[in-house]
Amino acid sequence: MNSDSGPRGGDAARVTLWPEGFRAAVALTFDVDAESVMLASDPSLAQRTSLMSHQRYGPQTGLPRILRLLAEHGIRATFFVPGYTAEQHPGPIQAIRDAGHEIGHHGYLHELLTGTDEATEREYLERGLQALDQVTGVRPIGYRAPWWETTDRTLGLLVEYGFRFDSSMFDADLPYVRELPGGPITEIPVSWALDDWEKYAFWPGVTGTGTIERPSLVAEHWWEEVLAYAEEGACCVITMHPFLSGRPARARALGWLVEKISQHGEIWLAPMCEIADRAMAARAAAPGANYVKMPVQPKGSKS
């Protein structure tokens, strides 16, 4: 291991980031976009009832299957829920809460932040918070920007509204703490290679190339990714959408992947709120370091 260069580089202290016995972390995250992601692109798509049903499959059919899978494996995950989705599908979103999973903020109507002014960005944040509060009573501490697109003021606003972590950046393999004028916030970075949209999403003329990946190949690809993160003591964030990964064969492949991760024995499967807590604790233990990692002993590769 020789990479201590984080987003700001430097000689970050080596402190224990993961709980004892674990060398790396995996977060299973689900963006419950449902209809919102389409309506944010083009409100007239509301008239396309088949397309809307394709999106509705997420909360109605895919989500319950995913919740069953997670319960079978005793895993807590993080679900980023647009406020509009919560309002349209209160029962399924309350089921996420009732199963003990984390609920994060994902805009109100999955709005693109690029090009917005501050008042508009605040409005999206507040409407999302309000909807999640009304439907679930949950005040989220985590945020993921719709389409993973932030502005130069997004993180500052998140701090102001009491968020403790964001998951919209791509600049590291580990969570790290950003020091902002209003206070610190943990970033838990993501990767397009670990997003199911690129694997499965397809609607003619709307999204996707028409090539729909075989679920077992996706699971194998992600297992390869997880093993590489594990070798480096890093944090592997997998991003899924219930309307995509909630389909039967895809959920089954996800179950296979979860089995592999669990059997590895040294990979911590955790919701993002717990990963953010570890990052913040590590920062407290090593003031000045914004990027921390756990010393990892070399070991034989697992397959």
Ligand SMILES: [Zn+2]
């Ligand atoms: Zn989304």
